[in-house]
Amino acid sequence: MHYRSELSIIKALKELDKPGFEKEKTVSIITSLTRMWLTRSIRPFTFTDDYDEEIPYSDCDKLGLYVHIPFCISICNFCPYCKEIYNRDKMNAYIDALIKEIRIVGSQYNEKKTVTSLYFGGGTPALAVDRIGEIIGVLKEYFEITDGIGIELHPKNVNPDVLIKLKDAGVDRISIGVQSFLEKYIRTLGRTDVNADNLKMTLAKVPFKTVSMDFIFALPDQTFDDLKYDIDKAFEIGANHVAIYPFIDFTFTDSKVKAMTKKEKHTLLDKVTLYFKEKGYYRSSIWTFSSDADAKYSSMTRDNFLGFGCSAATLLKNQFKINTFSVEEYCKRIESKTLPTSLTIRFRKRQRMTYYLFWTAYGMKVPLKDFEAFFGVPLKKVYGFEIWLAKVLGFIKEENGVLVMTMKGAFYYHYYENFYTLSYIDKMWGLMRKEAFPKKMRL
Numbered sequence: 001m002h003y004r005s006e007l008s009i010i011k012a013l014k015e016l017d018k019p020g021f022e023k024e025k026t027v028s029i030i031t032s033l034t035r036m037w038l039t040r041s042i043r044p045f046t047f048t049d050d051y052d053e054e055i056p057y058s059d060c061d062k063l064g065l066y067v068h069i070p071f072c073i074s075i076c077n078f079c080p081y082c083k084e085i086y087n088r089d090k091m092n093a094y095i096d097a098l099i100k101e102i103r104i105v106g107s108q109y110n111e112k113k114t115v116t117s118l119y120f121g122g123g124t125p126a127l128a129v130d131r132i133g134e135i136i137g138v139l140k141e142y143f144e145i146t147d148g149i150g151i152e153l154h155p156k157n158v159n160p161d162v163l164i165k166l167k168d169a170g171v172d173r174i175s176i177g178v179q180s181f182l183e184k185y186i187r188t189l190g191r192t193d194v195n196a197d198n199l200k201m202t203l204a205k206v207p208f209k210t211v212s213m214d215f216i217f218a219l220p221d222q223t224f225d226d227l228k229y230d231i232d233k234a235f236e237i238g239a240n241h242v243a244i245y246p247f248i249d250f251t252f253t254d255s256k257v258k259a260m261t262k263k264e265k266h267t268l269l270d271k272v273t274l275y276f277k278e279k280g281y282y283r284s285s286i287w288t289f290s291s292d293a294d295a296k297y298s299s300m301t302r303d304n305f306l307g308f309g310c311s312a313a314t315l316l317k318n319q320f321k322i323n324t325f326s327v328e329e330y331c332k333r334i335e336s337k338t339l340p341t342s343l344t345i346r347f348r349k350r351q352r353m354t355y356y357l358f359w360t361a362y363g364m365k366v367p368l369k370d371f372e373a374f375f376g377v378p379l380k381k382v383y384g385f386e387i388w389l390a391k392v393l394g395f396i397k398e399e400n401g402v403l404v405m406t407m408k409g410a411f412y413y414h415y416y417e418n419f420y421t422l423s424y425i426d427k428m429w430g431l432m433r434k435e436a437f438p439k440k441m442r443l
């Protein structure tokens with residue numbers, strides 16, 4: 001059956017020669033060809049509704065935890081994440097279910113499992129500020145967290161009361177969704193203004209190890225000076241880490257904002273990267289920069305992770321699974337003592353290697369020994385040609401056994417990641433927003 005999708009690629013490839021071919025089709029062809037090349041197979045990534053009640057995480061090293069809280073006071077029309085309008089009772093019922101999910105998964109093994117970090121994302125997880133300590137307490141019954149706890153905040157959540165409660169609960173890293181300090185972009189995005197002076201005062205009163213701020217770049221007509229203003233302001237008012245996310249126009253959102261062209265984006269990203277370098281900032285991942293090397297905030301660059309809550313994903317040695325996007329269905333499954341898993345892919349080895357490289361590359365570095373420790377085979381033996389080619393093209397260089405991405409490599413990764421997001425995440429999330437438990441999905 002899967003040959004059907006490959007046949008459509010061949011057909012679509014022919015379309016490329018015709019005038020007026022569609023961009024979406026090209027993106028899909030490029031990502032499918034890359035997938036086939038890297039996995040050395042024409043088999044697509046196949047996700048099904050068949051799932052494990054027992055999650056095999058006990059033998060996973062460098063395991064991170066993620067908890068999703070899908071509620072927001074108002075909905076931004078550009079946002080692809082799983083969320084709905086906040087309702088106190090609904091959120092409390094959801095958190096009761098979330099705690100049960102943690103207990104079902106955590107109690108599978110008798111020993112406490114050591115994990116690296118814990119991140120709360122959303123939605124707007126600080127809406128649950130009075131229950132964050134309770135959730136952390138339950139997680140700590142089953143997991144030993146060695147590398148800190150982070151939470152995403154809407155700028156409106158940043159007040160001393162919320163920050164003190166979070167700190168008391170054990171949170172030591174915060175990430176604030178500023179998007180821009182400039183009114184014109186806040187208006188473009190349909191958000192409310194961020195009061196930088198208030199943020200500064202609050203952050204000075206309640207300090208955290210990492211204070212990260214999110215910005216969206218490549219918005220229509222955005223200039224380097226606009227971004228420079230945002231970045232300078234962020235560090236001036238108390239951030240020690242910033243994330244610059246390229247704007248992505250998801251097909252299922254109602255956003256009217258159009259993304260920039262590749263050339264404009266390239267110029268802007270290069271200028272911003274050089275500016276960070278000039279200031280002596282450290283590039284901690286493909287889109288994050290920090291003023292001190294200890295300041296990190298990433299819920300993505302981990303070898304394995306366990307996700308709890310609606311839409312939360314779990315990546316383990318041999319499988320990737322994702323929970324349902326429906327709050328109602330999530331609670332119903334938990335009520336019947338069943339896991340809320342919606343789709344699972346069981347990896348073939350090359351597929352897992354491709355996933356590993358894709359996620360590790362966010363951190364701009366791939367240590368050769370880490371890949372070998374994970375898969376039991378040297379990276380150069382598996383992808384010798386690709387590494388050689390990436391070096392020749394100036395995308396990576398090798399330093400003391402580590403493949404390090406160059407600025408050029410980082411741009412193309414950024415660019416390709418956009419394709420990946422549109423052909424994989426967009427399709428997967430688009431489907432899961434419509435159906436709580438789809439039977440099958442091929443990417």
Ligand SMILES: C[S@@+](CC[C@H](N)C(=O)[O-])C[C@H]1O[C@@H](n2cnc3c(N)ncnc32)[C@H](O)[C@@H]1O
Binds near residue numbers: 079122
């Ligand atoms: C869950 S939100 C952060 C916390 C909070 N909900 C807020 O909005 O302030 C995660 C981040 O994703 C980024 N984001 C959301 N939609 C995006 C899009 N279409 N393209 C690029 N980045 C996006 C924003 O920078 C946002 O801060």
Ligand code: SF4
Binds near residue numbers: 075076080122
């Ligand atoms: S950007 Fe943040 S506040 Fe806006 S809808 Fe998404 S999660 Fe909610």
